Amino acid sequence: MTDTFQLDGVSVPFEPGQTVMQAALAADHYIPHLCYHPEFKPHGSCKLCTVKVNGRTMASCTMPAEAGLEVQSEIEELNALRRTLVQMLFAEGNHFCPSCEKSGNCMLQALGYDLEVHAAGFRHQYPDRPLDASHPDILLDFNRCILCELCVRASSEVDGKNVFALAGRGNSKHLIVNAESGQLKDTDISLSDKAMQVCPVGVILPKRVGFSQPIGERRYDESPISAQALQDAPRPPSGAKHD
Amino acid sequence: MLPDANPIYGESPQCDLHADLHEIVARHCGEKTNLLQLLIEVQACAGYIPDDAASYIAAALDIPRARIESVASFYSFLHLQPAGEYRVLFSDNITDRMLGNQDLMEQMCRQLWVQPGKVSEDGLLSINTTSCTGMCDQGPAMLVNGHAITRLGSQRIQEIGQLIRNRTPVAEWPADYFKVENNIRRGGLILDNKLAYGQVLQATRAVAPATIIDTIKGSNLRGRGGAGFPTGMKWAACRDAQGDAHYVVCNADEGEPGTFKDRVLLTTQADLVFEGMTLCARAVGAKKGFLYLRGEYRYLLGHLHAVLQRRRDSELLGENILGEQGFDFDIEIHLGAGAYICGEESALIESLEGKRGVPRNRPPFPVTHGYLQQPTAVDNVETFCQAVLALHMGAVAYHAIGTEKSSGSKLISVSGDCASPGIYEYPFGVSVRQILSDCGAVNTRAVQISGPSGICIGEHEFERKLGFEDLPTAGAFMVFDDSRDMFEVARNFVHFFAHESCGFCTPCRVGTSMLKQTMDKVAAGHGTQHDLTEIENLDHVLQTTSHCGLGRTACNPVLHTLKHFRPAYESRLKSLDFEPAFDLDGALARARQMTGRDDAGAHLKENE
Numbered sequence: 079m080t081d082t083f084q085l086d087g088v089s090v091p092f093e094p095g096q097t098v099m100q101a102a103l104a105a106d107h108y109i110p111h112l113c114y115h116p117e118f119k120p121h122g123s124c125k126l127c128t129v130k131v132n133g134r135t136m137a138s139c140t141m142p143a144e145a146g147l148e149v150q151s152e153i154e155e156l157n158a159l160r161r162t163l164v165q166m167l168f169a170e171g172n173h174f175c176p177s178c179e180k181s182g183n184c185m186l187q188a189l190g191y192d193l194e195v196h197a198a199g200f201r202h203q204y205p206d207r208p209l210d211a212s213h214p215d216i217l218l219d220f221n222r223c224i225l226c227e228l229c230v231r232a233s234s235e236v237d238g239k240n241v242f243a244l245a246g247r248g249n250s251k252h253l254i255v256n257a258e259s260g261q262l263k264d265t266d267i268s269l270s271d272k273a274m275q276v277c278p279v280g281v282i283l284p285k286r287v288g289f290s291q292p293i294g295e296r297r298y299d300e301s302p303i304s305a306q307a308l309q310d311a312p313r314p315p316s317g318a319k320h321d
Numbered sequence: 322m323l324p325d326a327n328p329i330y331g332e333s334p335q336c337d338l339h340a341d342l343h344e345i346v347a348r349h350c351g352e353k354t355n356l357l358q359l360l361i362e363v364q365a366c367a368g369y370i371p372d373d374a375a376s377y378i379a380a381a382l383d384i385p386r387a388r389i390e391s392v393a394s395f396y397s398f399l400h401l402q403p404a405g406e407y408r409v410l411f412s413d414n415i416t417d418r419m420l421g422n423q424d425l426m427e428q429m430c431r432q433l434w435v436q437p438g439k440v441s442e443d444g445l446l447s448i449n450t451t452s453c454t455g456m457c458d459q460g461p462a463m464l465v466n467g468h469a470i471t472r473l474g475s476q477r478i479q480e481i482g483q484l485i486r487n488r489t490p491v492a493e494w495p496a497d498y499f500k501v502e503n504n505i506r507r508g509g510l511i512l513d514n515k516l517a518y519g520q521v522l523q524a525t526r527a528v529a530p531a532t533i534i535d536t537i538k539g540s541n542l543r544g545r546g547g548a549g550f551p552t553g554m555k556w557a558a559c560r561d562a563q564g565d566a567h568y569v570v571c572n573a574d575e576g577e578p579g580t581f582k583d584r585v586l587l588t589t590q591a592d593l594v595f596e597g598m599t600l601c602a603r604a605v606g607a608k609k610g611f612l613y614l615r616g617e618y619r620y621l622l623g624h625l626h627a628v629l630q631r632r633r634d635s636e637l638l639g640e641n642i643l644g645e646q647g648f649d650f651d652i653e654i655h656l657g658a659g660a661y662i663c664g665e666e667s668a669l670i671e672s673l674e675g676k677r678g679v680p681r682n683r684p685p686f687p688v689t690h691g692y693l694q695q696p697t698a699v700d701n702v703e704t705f706c707q708a709v710l711a712l713h714m715g716a717v718a719y720h721a722i723g724t725e726k727s728s729g730s731k732l733i734s735v736s737g738d739c740a741s742p743g744i745y746e747y748p749f750g751v752s753v754r755q756i757l758s759d760c761g762a763v764n765t766r767a768v769q770i771s772g773p774s775g776i777c778i779g780e781h782e783f784e785r786k787l788g789f790e791d792l793p794t795a796g797a798f799m800v801f802d803d804s805r806d807m808f809e810v811a812r813n814f815v816h817f818f819a820h821e822s823c824g825f826c827t828p829c830r831v832g833t834s835m836l837k838q839t840m841d842k843v844a845a846g847h848g849t850q851h852d853l854t855e856i857e858n859l860d861h862v863l864q865t866t867s868h869c870g871l872g873r874t875a876c877n878p879v880l881h882t883l884k885h886f887r888p889a890y891e892s893r894l895k896s897l898d899f900e901p902a903f904d905l906d907g908a909l910a911r912a913r914q915m916t917g918r919d920d921a922g923a924h925l926k927e928n929e
Binding site for chain 2: 120122123124125126128135137140142159162163166167169170200201203224225240242243244245246247248249250251254255256257258
């Protein structure tokens, strides 16, 4: 018999060691998220997955599931906070969706649509973040970086390479690459790296294939991010497969 | 001579990084956990961390080169680019501002032909601001190449400018500049203690560790860092946690603007601090302890190392302490390098491990998964001192001091508008009005209790009492009289939080810098009612979704001053019903700078 907690009034079973987010996704309940990725240790930095646990706001991706917790997620108060966080991320970087080759495959954009973010909300910061086009096969467009560290984690934990790292602090925090020249061409990154696949926005891009999949036929054109996230969620082998 | 005579950390004009780098790395045994300490030494030697040194260290420690850049760029005292032979940092707490630091900085910039934040053309110097350096009772203060200078005035600035221009090594500057007074105005339990060093360790030789913890529990001692967690419970949880090793950490990263009590404790009561750590080690079963000292207090290193050595020589540290078989404990000092966030215990532990000081996800907590994921008891400098007194007096006698929920005494760092700024020790339960009267404050408009992250109270609340029941405090007590503009106080604090945000979570990274921009906009006279709404919205997001206490409290200064002093905000607003998105006159700032003009003709007329 497994323990359960309550998510928006529904019983959610969990295995020992699972976080609220992991248990929710496995049980087919969506909680908005950005820096969380099912294959990596929860990070807890974007705060999109903030829920109310017994009245207190917590990041659900790092909050260990416990029997009897009362978790609220799908409430207007939290969605309003999430909209503000999405607006903050849009204002912090330089995000021009209409000309971005990641449009339609971008989690930030998809979350914006799904949470119904209708306006900019804040003055844009317009940071100066030069591109790195030094690598023959890969382009880095730092303008879109949301500092989720997924590429840092993938390169270190899966690829064993440490191509990426974060430098600076506060609002001058930024992504760097592991080379004395500071350029991607002088790292050992390759197209087949996990780090190439995990960027939720449009920072790490393979060259020359940007628009091979037409806009309109892309990932989040098919179904909204809330549905896609559930399809991607890992399920226990014994559990019912989502279709 | 400088008070810091330690050759390891002192600035040395003969330092040759290429010759010394090998030795610096070797001294740290090539340990990754010493990366930050190593970088601090390279910085002290060369004035910055050169590219080739970064590559050499990465290879020697077998870590990715990007990690050097990642760690170094987190700490504001470390530089990856040359930052001048003389790096001048003006302490920029509101108390420094009230004592005129901005005029002094402008004077120095003019004298030496340099712009704030830029390195001079000849590479001689840079001038910038830094967060509170803990000298609020004797400001305005500055750091030059990491050395604290107090009681600045126009004359002293003039002299310093001349010394820099003549390239006089900092070690040869007049000793009077570096003099730090203790300014103890009122003693008590801690400051007037007559204990001999080692006395309480000696007295508790036969006492079982569990009994030590019971006494601390019974004394009702609570952490003095501000949060007030029961110390006995923390030590018990640490002792009970499974691990390969247990650690004791003393948090001397006193970064909260307006606080300087730990500076005075480490100066006058270092033995009490180390005795408290050693007693804690015995209680939790630790063999190793760390004192994490904020970089601003680097000048105390020589003194602290000497006290540690004397204690080792007296069998109070090292192996078989006081002859007790298996009671081994020693203390290592780690330096910070300009990061307020490292005062948060899990960020402090990250920093101790040589990493960026980013607060960890909790749970698990440091008592079970702290330094190197091992059980770790982290306590404030003052808490360790109080623990010694509690064990000396016994639980009942200690519990009797103060109030029901707040036992013992509290050191208060008083600064701002008063006749006698300095350190005051009171039993818990003292009223704000009492302290104001003792420090000679008149016409007081407001008091900021416990620093920017604490609370700001107005005159009608001065009967409130310090203690966990009413006004919890880490010790800062900044006094503002009726000549002060409370909007500017809040704006200074907002700038502080934006500068010190670690940038890990979205709300704090973006929110604190947006809050800063909005406050600046209001200050410049371009604010509207919409901006006050935006401030309140940002406050809400910060408070509810931030990763750690920094973000959650970053909005306090604005919330509290808006509550008590709303007219200070509203008087600055334009009575417009739309928000100007573009500041036409502001856009000409660069042109004015290039042409060296700032007269009326170089500004657009305000048309309202």
